[in-house]
Amino acid sequence: xxxxxxxxxxxxxxxxxxxxxxxxxxxxxxxxxxxxxxxxxxxxxxxxxxxxxxxxxxxxxxxxxxxxxxxxxxxxxxxxxxxxxxxxxxxxxxxxxxxxxxxxxxxxxxxxxxxxxxxxxxxxxxxxxxxxxxxxxxxxxxxxxxxxxxxxxxxxxxxxxxxxxxxxxxxxxxxxxxxxxxxxxxxxxxxxxxxxxxxxxxxxxxxxxxxxxxxxxxxxxxxxxxxxxxxxxxxxxxxxxxxxxxxxxxxxxxxxxxxxxxxxxxxxxxxxxxxxxxxxxxxxxxxxxxxxxxxxxxxxxxxxxxxxxxxxxxxxxxxxxxxxxxxxxxxxxxxxxxxxxxxxxxxxxxxxxxxxxxxxxxxxxxxxxxxxxxxxxxxxxxxxxxxxxxxxxxxxxxxxxxxxxxxxxxxxxxxxxxxxxxxxxxxxxxxxxxxxxxxxxxxxxxxxxxxxxxxxxxxxxxxxxxxxxxxxxxxxxxxxxxxxxxxxxxxxxxxxxxxxxxxxxxxxxxxxxxxxxxxxxxxxxxxxxxxxxxxxxxxxxxxxxxxxxxxxxxxxxxxxxxxxxxxxxxxxxxxxxxxxxxxxxxxxxxxxxxxxxxxxxxxxxxxxxxxxxxxxxxxxxxxxxxxxxxxxxxxxxxxxxxxxxxxxxxxxxxxxxxxxxxxxxxxxxxxxxxxxxxxxxxxxxxxxxxxxxxxxxxxxxxxxxxxxxxxxxxxxxxxxxxxxxxxxxxxxxxxxxxxxxxxxxxxxxxxxxxxxxxxx
Numbered sequence: 174x175x176x177x178x179x180x181x182x183x184x185x186x187x188x189x190x191x192x193x194x195x196x197x198x199x200x201x202x203x204x205x206x207x208x209x210x211x212x213x214x215x216x217x218x219x220x221x222x223x224x225x226x227x228x229x230x231x232x233x234x235x236x237x238x239x240x241x242x243x244x245x246x247x248x249x250x251x252x253x254x255x256x257x258x259x260x261x262x263x264x265x266x267x268x269x270x271x272x273x274x275x276x277x278x279x280x281x282x283x284x285x286x287x288x289x290x291x292x293x294x295x296x297x298x299x300x301x302x303x304x305x306x307x308x309x310x311x312x313x314x315x316x317x318x319x320x321x322x323x324x325x326x327x328x329x330x331x332x333x334x335x336x337x338x339x340x341x342x343x344x345x346x347x348x349x350x351x352x353x354x355x356x357x358x359x360x361x362x363x364x365x366x367x368x369x370x371x372x373x374x375x376x377x378x379x380x381x382x383x384x385x386x387x388x389x390x391x392x393x394x395x396x397x398x399x400x401x402x403x404x405x406x407x408x409x410x411x412x413x414x415x416x417x418x419x420x421x422x423x424x425x426x427x428x429x430x431x432x433x434x435x436x437x438x439x440x441x442x443x444x445x446x447x448x449x450x451x452x453x454x455x456x457x458x459x460x461x462x463x464x465x466x467x468x469x470x471x472x473x474x475x476x477x478x479x480x481x482x483x484x485x486x487x488x489x490x491x492x493x494x495x496x497x498x499x500x501x502x503x504x505x506x507x508x509x510x511x512x513x514x515x516x517x518x519x520x521x522x523x524x525x526x527x528x529x530x531x532x533x534x535x536x537x538x539x540x541x542x543x544x545x546x547x548x549x550x551x552x553x554x555x556x557x558x559x560x561x562x563x564x565x566x567x568x569x570x571x572x573x574x575x576x577x578x579x580x581x582x583x584x585x586x587x588x589x590x591x592x593x594x595x596x597x598x599x600x601x602x603x604x605x606x607x608x609x610x611x612x613x614x615x616x617x618x619x620x621x622x623x624x625x626x627x628x629x630x631x632x633x634x635x636x637x638x639x640x641x642x643x644x645x646x647x648x649x650x651x652x653x654x655x656x657x658x659x660x661x662x663x664x665x666x667x668x669x670x671x672x673x674x675x676x677x678x679x680x681x682x683x684x685x686x687x688x689x690x691x692x693x694x695x696x697x698x699x700x701x702x703x704x705x706x707x708x709x710x711x712x713x714x715x716x717x718x719x720x721x722x723x724x725x726x727x728x729x730x731x732x733x734x735x736x737x738x739x740x741x742x743x744x745x746x747x748x749x750x751x752x753x754x755x756x757x758x759x760x761x762x763x764x765x766x767x768x769x770x771x772x773x774x775x776x777x778x779x780x781x782x783x784x785x786x787x788x789x790x791x792x793x794x795x796x797x798x799x800x801x802x803x804x805x806x807x808x809x810x811x812x813x814x815x816x817x818x819x820x821x822x823x824x825x826x827x828x829x830x831x832x833x834x835x836x837x838x839x840x841x842x843x844x845x846x847x848x849x850x851x852x853x854x855x856x857x858x859x860x861x862x863x864x865x866x867x868x869x870x871x872x873x874x875x876x877x878x879x880x881x882x883x884x885x886x887x888x889x890x891x892x893x894x895x896x897x898x899x900x901x902x903x904x905x906x907x908x909x910x911x912x913x914x915x916x917x918x919x920x921x922x923x924x925x926x927x928x929x930x931x932x933x
Contacts, residue, residue: 190215193239194232197265199773203236204229206383210355211236214319217353219375221325221366224383226359226502231258234321234355238294239267243318247297250324250336253456255297260742262295266776271297272308288315304341309348317352320345322373325356326495329368339372346374359502360495363566385498385565389505391512392557393580396658400516401432404486407514408438408466411483415459418468419500421489421525429488430468443469460743462734471500480507480745487515490522492529493543494550494564507749517551519661523624552665554698556582588850589663589697596695599664600672602630602648603685609642620682623668623675627660659699666697694901721758725792729753732788736781747781748772755804760789762800770804828855831866834902849902853909860913868903875899876907 190211194200203211206224210233213220224230238245249255255271262269270284270293287293288311302308322328328339345354356369356378370378395403408416420426423444430442441455441464458464460479467473471491485504491497497515505511522544529540550560557579562569575582589595603626610619621629621643628635629643632650643649652660664683667673672689675681730744730753737744752772761767764782773782793800827837828851838848856862864873879894891904 189240190236193236195774197239197267197774197776198232199768199777200771203232204383206381207233210381211240213379213381214353214355215240217319219353219370219373219378220355220381221361221369221375221378222355222357222381222383223361223366224357224359224381225385225387226499226506228359228383230323230357230359233357234319235262235267235295237319241318242294244288244291244293244315245295245319245321246303246312246317247295247321247323248300248303248342249297250299250327250339252299253460254323255299257460257743257746259295259297260740261746264740264742264746264777264780265774267295268293269295269297272302273297273299285311288312291316300336300338300342304344309344313348317349320349320352320354322354322356324358325369325373326358326361326365328356328372329361329365343372343374360498360565362495365495382567385567386558386562386569387502387505388558388578389508389510390501391510391578391583392501392561393512393514394517394551394557395514395580397516397518398656400488401429401436403514403516404429404433405436405438407484407486407512408433410512413462414465414484415462415479415482416466416484416486417473417482417500417503418466418486418488419471419473419491420468421470421521421528423470425488426468426470433466433468438466439464440466440468443467443473445470461737462744471496479503479743480749481509482506483511485511485513487513490515490517490525490544490547490551492525492540492547494546494561495543497547497550498561498565507745507751509751515551518658519548519624520657522548552662552669554581587699589699592695592697593693595663595697596667596672596692598648598651599626599630599667600685600689600692602626602646602651603673603683604690605646605648606643607684609646620676620684622681623661623664623683626664626683627657630660630664631655631657662699663697667695670696721754722760722792723757725760725789726753726757728788728792729757729785732784736784748777756785756789759802759804760793760798760800761786762789766801824851825855825858828852828862834867845902849900849905852902853905856906856909857913860910862910864906864910868906872899872903873907876904877911880908880911 190208191202194203207229210220210222214234214237222230222233224233234245234247247258249258252271252273252275255273259269259271268287270287272281272284276284284293284296288296293315298308322342325339327336328342345352354373354375356373356375358365358369361369366380369375404418418429418440420429423442423446426442426444430440433440441458443452443455445452447455455464455467456473459467462479462481468488482504485501487497487500491500501513504513525544526541529544530537546564550557550564553560556569556571556576558576559569559571571582577583603620606621606626606629607619610621621641625637625643629638629646629649630652632653634644638644664673667689668675668683671686672692672695673683674686674689675683729748730750733744733747733753737747740747749772752770755770755772756767759766759770761770764778764786767773767782767785768778789800824837824841827840832840834845834848834852837851838845841848852867856864868876875895876891876899879891883890883894891908892899892901895904
């Protein structure tokens with residue numbers, strides 16, 4: 174075990190950490206959580222580290238091995254990932270090795286001899302190999318300083334990717350009782366975090382949780398209408414860069430890949446049914462950037478560390494939020510902008526549920542609850558970054574004007590124009606269906622399942638509908654011709670608003686609530702088209718485009734590809750895009766200046782510095798170019814700002830001229846309720862606005878008095894305090910102004926309580 178270092182040595186330890194980081198990797202600082210994890214490792218603490226993909230987990234166990242010049246054993250289930258990490262470490266001069274079944278006997282013998290001689294700093298092995306008697310005996314001879322368990326969520330039955338072989342990891346404590354163990358994972362809820370510590374028998378482990386939000390990712394939920402066209406558009410937004418499309422079944426991967434190829438997109442299907450040699454070839458071609466689009470089952474990508482995956486698409490809903498976070502985390506690992514598109518269908522939810530039920534090892538209740546969380550996420554109309562952060566227990570304050578990086582904040586959701594009419598029809602149809610059944614013996618209302626209601630509204634000619642007489646209710650078939658997904662989404666939104674209620678499984682039925690019977694206004698939203706440009710860089714990273722020379726950057730990429738091919742490694746192992754962008758921004762004229770660019774350790778500079786300077790010299794020859802430009806940190810990630818549509822601009826102009834709400838609705842061709850919503854947003858933006866052009870001063874005073882009595886938390890209590898005599902439109906506008914005033918005064922007058930279904 175590493176001896177705990179005296180407090181007086183803490184400063185020198187920090188200096189050693191930074192000096193090693195600078196010398197080997199060429200960086201001047203660690204992220205705060207990385208620094209804390211490394212320091213805990215150096216004093217021999219057990220730990221559970223939850224750090225999202227792209228957050229820099231590997232440095233947390235690689236650095237201590239070099240600072241102390243001792244052996245760290247890294248347990249990983251993925252041979253491809255082991256190879257990439259070992260290749261990357263050797264490229265920067267670190268003695269690293271992997272022991273796995275793909276190696277010939279003579280190479281295994283060489284590695285084992287190097288271990289006994291103390292020549293290896295990082296050893297990567299699989300969980301199955303680690304627990305063999307021979308491996309344990311070898312490690313005892315090799316004086317292991319620490320163990321790092323990667324993908325540690327696999328040890329927990331409560332996680333999303335449980336693997337029985339990981340349960341054997343508890344043997345580490347039995348054979349190495351004094352050696353610290355650090356467990357690393359990208360996704361783990363608090364329950365899984367606790368289970369990891371228990372299963373590994375960690376001693377007073379310290380918990381480190383990084384920031385789950387990935388600000389460089391844009392999340393989009395889209396309907397499956399014209400799915401193929403949407404997929405092709407997304408792929409073509411990222412020419413020459415990686416795209417992974419996840420599908421549920423082997424047949425789906427092949428079908429989608431064939432459709433893409435037929436449209437001129439070179440794509441390959443990847444699944445467990447393919448020959449191992451074929452799978453290996455596809456993985457290698459994708460990693461080496463010879464193939465850019467792979468349509469795969471979820472097993473693909475776990476061993477691929479390709480940094481410039483710019484797009485991850487899900488053809489079908491993932492089985493859990495943890496799986497979604499991990500799979501989307503394979504996009505933008507270099508910190509540059511990338512997008513994640515989930516094609517959502519309620520039919521897919523049931524399809525996944527049925528498949529999970531066929532697995533005898535699964536817990537239907539637990540798996541069903543995880544799937545329901547994903548369904549709720551996909552159907553929500555709140556910021557995706559906020560929803561993901563809060564799922565993992567972290568707060569996220571949505572910036573003014575939206576996050577700028579999800580479909581909701583980028584105006585991917587639009588109000589349904591005839592929402593009041595649609596909502597009333599659905600409510601009335603549910604009441605009619607309840608009437609067919611009557612009340613239960615306990616007097617409670619009885620109802621039908623949500624999917625049954627949707628089939629009735631669509632006018633489906635089903636036996637179960639005719640037997641119940643549902644085809645004879647007045648509202649049967651009122652939404653004939655509408656898709657199942659669309660109608661079901663409308664119904665679920667009314668459940669979310671409290672107009673309808675849905676009972677608990679195993680037999681959830683839909684009924685109308687007491688407040689729903691009296692409702693006259695409804696809020697229903699649908700996914701709209703998201704404006705995008707064909708060029709990724711002009712759309713997502715304008716600041717980077719201005720900061721570096723794209724022509725020079727492309728020359729660097731071509732050179733990197735040649736170097737990678739010569740060395741038999743993926744291009745991202747040589748340099749990440751972000752590092753080459755920095756060089757293209759600085760245009761250094763000397764090795765010393767090049768060495769000051771983040772990402773250049775001593776060995777990389779010695780191996781590649783002259784080549785890069787030569788490329789720059791060739792590129793700038795005959796051009797008026799200023800070399801040795803200053804570099805202000807890493808290339809910034811800039812999200813596109815939420816677009817202001819022409820309607821929004823026109824709306825603001827109309828309200829600024831004090832046009833009436835009715836006049837604005839007529840001018841824009843929208844419903845009156847939507848115009849009131851627009852006025853509310855206008856008042857939020859310009860809280861000093863005088864409301865008299867739209868709301869009579871006497872009415873404003875009444876609303877203010879009611880709001881002061883019941884609080885500003887929700888609209889419904891204000892509505893009820895006014896006796897139901899004032900529409901929600903004026904209430905929302907006055908409430909928005911009062912909230913803005915209270916915030917401006919530093920006061921917090923929003924009370925708890927009320928009806929959350931009517932929160933704004």
